[in-house]
Amino acid sequence: MDELIRQIGLLFPEFERWFSAGFIVFARLLGFIRFAPVLNRKEINTIVKLSLALLLTIMITPLMHPAAPPKDVSPILLWTLNFAVGAIIGYIAQVILLAIEAGGDMINTQMGLSSAMVMDPTTNSQTSILSRVITLLGICIFIEMGGLYWLFNALIRSFEIFPIYAVQIPLEKIINLDYLVKVSSNVLYMGLQIASPVLLATMGQDIILGVISKTAPQVNVFQLSFLFKPVFGAAIMIWILPMLIGIISDYFLSFSSIY
Numbered sequence: 001m002d003e004l005i006r007q008i009g010l011l012f013p014e015f016e017r018w019f020s021a022g023f024i025v026f027a028r029l030l031g032f033i034r035f036a037p038v039l040n041r042k043e044i045n046t047i048v049k050l051s052l053a054l055l056l057t058i059m060i061t062p063l064m065h066p067a068a069p070p071k072d073v074s075p076i077l078l079w080t081l082n083f084a085v086g087a088i089i090g091y092i093a094q095v096i097l098l099a100i101e102a103g104g105d106m107i108n109t110q111m112g113l114s115s116a117m118v119m120d121p122t123t124n125s126q127t128s129i130l131s132r133v134i135t136l137l138g139i140c141i142f143i144e145m146g147g148l149y150w151l152f153n154a155l156i157r158s159f160e161i162f163p164i165y166a167v168q169i170p171l172e173k174i175i176n177l178d179y180l181v182k183v184s185s186n187v188l189y190m191g192l193q194i195a196s197p198v199l200l201a202t203m204g205q206d207i208i209l210g211v212i213s214k215t216a217p218q219v220n221v222f223q224l225s226f227l228f229k230p231v232f233g234a235a236i237m238i239w240i241l242p243m244l245i246g247i248i249s250d251y252f253l254s255f256s257s258i259y
Helices: 002-011 015-035 046-064 075-110 129-144 147-161 177-215 221-254
Strands: 117-120 125-128
Touching: 015 046, 015 075, 015 147, 046 147, 075 129, 075 147, 075 177, 075 221, 129 147, 129 221, 177 221
Parallel strands: none
Antiparallel strands: 117 125
């Protein structure tokens, strides 16, 4: 294979330069698609992801105006470093959506639906029903607001911060620590903000049922709570849905600039 590429390089002098650059750009795109929100969904076929990565490679490589590949650097090292950079960018964006999933988990637990679990093909783990629903709602809002544009804008900018033939990753530039700390710390805060209406409503219901259990001990409050919590929680969710969409939209806008 190496001999074939060498012979092609003799016939087409520019082939080696473009092929090497395209191979490394393709590696960064693979890492990015593997971890970036929306694109990392297992519902998207692997062939589709590879085709998208190849198409984007063909589009992005000419924009880089690549020089000849360095002779003293291993191509495997360059491929690995660029895959890692793409994965870092995708993971930072994925953290933004974790807050939405955390809010769904809190609501699901408070409504007494912890036993109602489904398989999440993206993480290959069991997840709650409401967490799954709210996460999909957040993904739809993310796409509608132009989240994919933010992701690819960050990816294109990464080529300026970390060129394709660089061998030292400038972590202080690729990973904005202040931004990452702010996003990570907001996972719990945003989750509570999403779940707070249901949490307060169910807490009020628990107080009322507690008063009933003291005034009328013959009433089986424990069974009533299993009956009322899911119904009451679902009613609150329907009522606050427009406000919930607005909260999620504002949250995405506040973290739209990954770089």
